[in-house]
Amino acid sequence: MPLFTRKRVALLIAVIAAGTAGAAWLQSKKPPTVPESRYRSALVDSGTITQTVTATGTINPVALINVGSQVSGTVVELKADFNDHVKKGQVLLKLDPTIFNAQIRQVEAGLASAEASMRLAQANFDRNERLVAQNYVSSLTLDQARRELDVAKANIKLSQAQLARAQADLDNSVIRAPIDGVVIKRTIDLGQTVAASFTTPNLFQIAKDLTKMQIDTSVSEADVGALKDGQPAHFVVDAYPDREFAASMRQFRLAANVVQNVVTYNVVLDVENKEELLKPGMTAQVRLVVGNRPNVLRIPTAALRFRLSDEELEKEQKKQKADGKPAPAVPAPAEEDDIAFRSKNETARIFKVYKLDEKNEAKPVDIKIGLSNFRYTEVLSGELKKGDKVITRANASAKSEF
Structure with missing residues (x-):
């Protein structure tokens, strides 16, 4: 009996054809492979945005009194030293x-x-x-x-x-303390001659109360529009890098300081120092809270600075042309965003950002932004929703391809 008959060959051809058709059908049902993205992205989420003004200042006592002498003479008795607590009227020194x-x-x-x-x-x-x-x-x-x-x-x-x-x-000739306080400075020694002929010599510096301090700082003219008395603030000092202290704005001084055409204004903040950890003269890194919005749609601020390179724009135009679609116009250079802190009348701004589409390609989106800080920016309107991926920068491998 022959091995390959017409009937058997026909049956074998039918089985092969059915297998090929099934494989093709299964392949068509498989989801298309998405290429790896050439960009680094971050999710659009919701959360709190706090806008702050940063400044550097010096911690000082609220009341600092310089004690001097109206007469000249030689010191014969010295009754106060550094860090001594003194009462009003207490004798500090006596002249001959x-x-x-x-x-x-x-x-x-x-x-x-x-x-x-x-x-x-x-x-x-x-x-x-x-x-x-x-x-x-x-x-x-x-x-x-x-x-x-x-x-x-x-x-x-x-x-x-x-x-x-x-x-x-x-x-x-008997020098007395004018207030209750702490002696933080002494410039005279026993036996030294005090000369008060033309100017009053400063012998002691007395701080009234070290449990209440103030921070004297200066703020750029670009930030003063957002400042108000009573605003909360936070600051750190080098002596306690892991601890953040609280403060509140007490006074904005109208006298401007101009140094090399840079205009700043003095701002005074009140600080509670009940533990007396803060010392006069310490440098404070201050953050004044000028805006706070909870549960808003936000994106990383780095997404505002991302722009497609010229090579990527040219490649995109060629691709659009090959597909028979009109090439998009090259976007004009966006206004440089310095991520500075702005007053309320400047909070509504239009920016172009890029999000990843279903093929991991960059898609431009126009958005209106609100509050902004160094990490996050509020999205007021635009074609962005929670869960979208916005591009923050290109991968190093993608840059090398161009």
Whole structure:
């Protein structure tokens, strides 16, 4: 019996044809292979965006008093040192009182002499007054006696004023604390001479209360439109890099500072320092919170800066032309986004971003953005939804292909 008959060959051909058709059908049902993307992307999500203004400032006491001396002399007693807590009226140092005591005795002697001269002038005046009444002397003699009496009285007042000044100099030789506080600086030593001839020397610096501090900082003119008194702030210092401290804006000062044509304004922030961890003079890196919006649609801010290269644009145009579709116009260079912090009247802006389509190709999308910081930007409107992938930059391998 022959192995290959017509019937068997026909059956074999039918089986092969059916298998080929089945394989083709299965292949047609398989999802198309999506090429690997040439770009790095991030998901569009929803969350909170906080807009801040950054600045660098110095921590200072709220009240810092310079204690000086109105008189000159040699320090004979020093009763306060660095970091000492002092009370108002407490003695800080004493100057040598020898010269001041001598001046008081000298003025007292002058006062006694003036009083003796006044008694003599009074007696002469009374005598001449009786003689004039009896017509023994002329009225001119009485006028002269009256003048001498007035001069004597004036000399007494002068001596009394000199005595008061000498006593004040003696009192000022004892330097006292003008407020309750902490001595943070001392510039005088025992035995040193204080010279107060032309300017008042600063002997001590006293901080009123180190549990309440302030940050003196400066803010760029571009950011002042978003600032308001009472706004919250956060800051860090180098001494405690892992800890963030809270503050609040107390005052915006109108006087502008211009350095090399750069305009800044002074801003003062209040800081609670109950643990006294913050010290005068520390440098603070400050973030002022000027805007906060919860649960908004947002994209990474880096997506605003991404642009297709010239080679990619040219390739896309050729592809569109080969497919018989009109080539898209080359987009005009977008306005440079410096990711600076802006005031409320600048929050609505139009930008072009790129998202990945179903074939992992870049597709341009126009969006309107709101609040922005260094990480995220709010999307107010546009063809973006939660879960879309926006391009942030090209892969290194993709750049090498062009």
